Amino acid sequence: MVTLFEKIISKEIPSDTVYEDEKIIAIKDINPQAPVHLLIIPKKPIAKIHEMDSSDLPIMGEMIKVAQKLAKEFHIEDGYRLVINNGEKAAQTIFHLHMHLLGGKKLSGIMV
Helix, strand or coil, X not given: CCCHHHHHHCCCCCXXXXXXXXXEEEEEXXXXXXXXXXXXXXXXXXXXXXXXXXXXXXXXXXXXXXXXXXXXXXXXCCCEEEECCCCHHHCCCCCCCCEEEEECCCCCCCCC
């Protein structure tokens, strides 16, 4: 089954894209939980973090580098949160690995 993120990556569905390269796309979340709420998505379809294998590990480093770049670009480098939900019990709703970058205010408690 093709996920929403695969349709965004293939440009079938429009998105507010803030970053894109050959491996990763980053978009603004349509239901933001903070003033800055971006989704960092690998273009390779990996359902969830628990299904990654060792060959997928470098993409995590790439995602973190993109998060650092975007945190600086959005002026939140002094405080932000990175969140990856794994599975339905963790509130993962789209089964294509993605990382939430949240910031722009003092964050407290569990978000996302």
